Amino acid sequence: MWTEQASGSGTRRRRERSPEEELHTAQDGWWQMTLRALRTLLLFSIILGLSLLLWGYVFQGCGPSPCKTSVCQDLLDLYLASGNTSVAPCTDFFSFACGNINRTGSPFQALAEENKRRVRRILETPGSWRLAPGEEKAFEFYNSCMNMSAIEAAGASPFRQVIEELGGWSIFGNWTPLDFNQTLSLLMSQYGHFPFFRAYLKPLPTPPYLPVIQIDQPELDVLLKQKQEPNYAQILREYLSYLNRLVTLLGGDPTKVGNDASYSLFINSQLNQFLRPGEQQQAQGKVFEMVTIDQLQRVAPAIDWLSCLQATFAPMSLSPSYRVAVHDLEYLKNMSQLIEKDLMKHRDFLQSHIIFGLVKTLSPALDSQFQEAHRSLSQKVGELTGRPPMAMELFTTIKDTFISHLHTVPWMDRETRAEAQDRLTQLQVKMGPSEWALKPDPARQEYDDVQLGPSFLQTFLSCVRSRQARVIQGFLQPFSSHRWQVLPWGLKASYSIPDHVMVFPAGLLQPPFFHPGYPRAVNFGAAGSIMARELLHIFDQLLLPGGCPACDTRDLQKALLCLERLYAALPSPKGTSFNVSRTLLEDAADAGALAIALKAYKKRLVLFRGETILPNLDLSPRQLFFRSYAQVMCRDPSTQDPQDIRSPPTLRVHGPLSDSPAFTRHFRCPQGALLNPPSRCQLW
DSSP: OEEEEEETTEEEEEEOOOHHHHHHHHHHHHHHHHHHHHHHHHHHHHHHHHHHHHHHHHHHHHSOEEOOSHHHHHHHHHHHHHOOTTSOTTTOHHHHHHTTHHHHOOHHHHHHHHHHHHHHHHHTOGGGSOOOHHHHHHHHHHHHHHOHHHHHHHTTHHHHHHHHHTTOOGGGTOOOOOOHHHHHHHHHHHSOOOSSOEEEEEEOSSTTOOEEEEEEOOOOSSOOOOTTSTTHHHHHHHHHHHHHHHHHHTTOOGGGOHHHHHHHHHHHHHHHHHOOOHHHHHHTTOSOEEEEHHHHHHHSTTSOHHHHHHHHSTTSOOOTTOEEEESOHHHHHHHHHHHHHHHHHOHHHHHHHHHHHHHHHHGGGSOHHHHHHHHHHHHHHHHHHTOOOHHHHHHHHHHHHHHHHGGGOTTOOHHHHHHHHHHHHHOEEEESSOTTTTOHHHHHHTTTTOOOOSSHHHHHHHHHHHHHHHHHHHHHSOGGGOOOOOOTTOOOOEEETTTTEEEEOTTTSSTTTOOTTSOHHHHIIIIIHHHHHHHHHTTHHHHSTTSOTTSOHHHHHHHHHHHHHHHHTSOOOTTOOOOHHHHHHHHHHHHHHHHHHHHHHHHHHHHOOOOEEOTTSOOOHHHHHHHHHHHHTOSOGGGOOTTOSSOOHHHHHHHHHHTOHHHHHHTTOOTTOTTSOSOOOOOO
């Protein structure tokens, strides 16, 4: 049908559509729209599919892949052997990581033994090395030490010669009393034995960090001050039996030693009563005090301090006005009074006490029966008292992370934070063998004054005196020339306060703690946490009472108390006990080290892709990080020394992990689990 329509320009005709035509037109439009929608959906599906394929290709390639090298396989074998994966990690991560540690042993102990085997292989193949005369002495010393038949044949004769040099012994019937201080000077300077106190050279822990002579408490053979112990009488009997055994080995009559042995027990017990625990010194804010030798002489007059120290630290030039660092002046005062009182009555018994102690000091160079006697005593007393280059890059990452991490420490004021960051920035670090050891001439000269023979004990004593002379000469050199030597096969990192140098020996940077071929999670969790812990110990002084006057003391004490309560709430291993206040500094370093090492690891993952994992362990990279941290602490908790300033190994694992929200997140620990406490602390 056609119709007409008027418009401004005239009349226009148009055809009107029928209802059927209108319907067909609508259907055609709907179908076109449907086709366009389907084409759009198909195109979107193709794009999405390609994106998923691309994502899978990229991220599967950059995600964690199994490390199948031999070093990773060895590490996997260790982890599988030492751990107990049937234990819930959120309840007892120590057992999860170290549950079978009795089967594998402490990783530190295993590494120490392996390092010794390496050194032994070198010393037992001298023909494989081109040796200078000075270096030959090291091999000769080793051969002398290993010549057990000669040492056993000599028996007690070498030590009896030492007794004669000290004026003899009444038990042998040939005692010519020497002046007490003359005897003490000989013991300290010629035999490295300090029966009543220790004297050593060490930098001060506070500015200006200069090396000084330090006078400290003695290392007594047996702790005999806790008479309330149920086995106290048995401990005394074991110690008396040990002293009788020494007299027999030395060729004396054990029936004549009763009074001498009893007196030695008495003086040992008295000295124990005078000792002041280290945590008590810290709590009182008096770790040491500086006094002149003249002042020390007035406080403890039984000792001729100037002559004894001059003989020990020659060629240093000492005078009455020379200042020494005394760690416990009250102990020295009481010790002096005890000696003065007994010098008048029991000079012969005092000589016996000195000789008994000297046997222990020199036992490594004596007949094996002496060593066995002391080992047996230690074991029995222990039972009775209830004691059972990638690396440099890693350290740099840990240190840089710590510097930035200081901004998050809530109790630290701006000035203290800036000073701490400057100290970390200026810190020097040395790894592997010392530079000195790699220079042949100085290394050879080290042995020039060592005299070999005729007995191994005399060789041993010559080495003791040579080493003491080198230590003193090192401190007499200009400040910039100080050498901070660490044995290459050692496992303990060291920090030189005056040089501001941290040393990580080559022996520490070995499997199972570090290897360039390990997954980064392992290196950061194990070696990285060790490095972070050493860095944190630089700032221990800040945590002591009055150590940081400008800091927010309230926040600091709140964080310390929080950490103390966190550890106190954790169950201790059966048969062990510890004092939370004594271990607090070490606990703070452990918890802070885990946080810093984890932050450094995350930072590394952002910068570098391609992380690997250990196959067949069913642990993600971050879970492997925590597993490797715990592996460092794996050892039998029953061997913990009650006097150790560190917490038992179970708490060194559970304490830091329970303070880490990341651990809870990555192991999906439920609320109420032991390692997911309701609140956490932020000290470091």
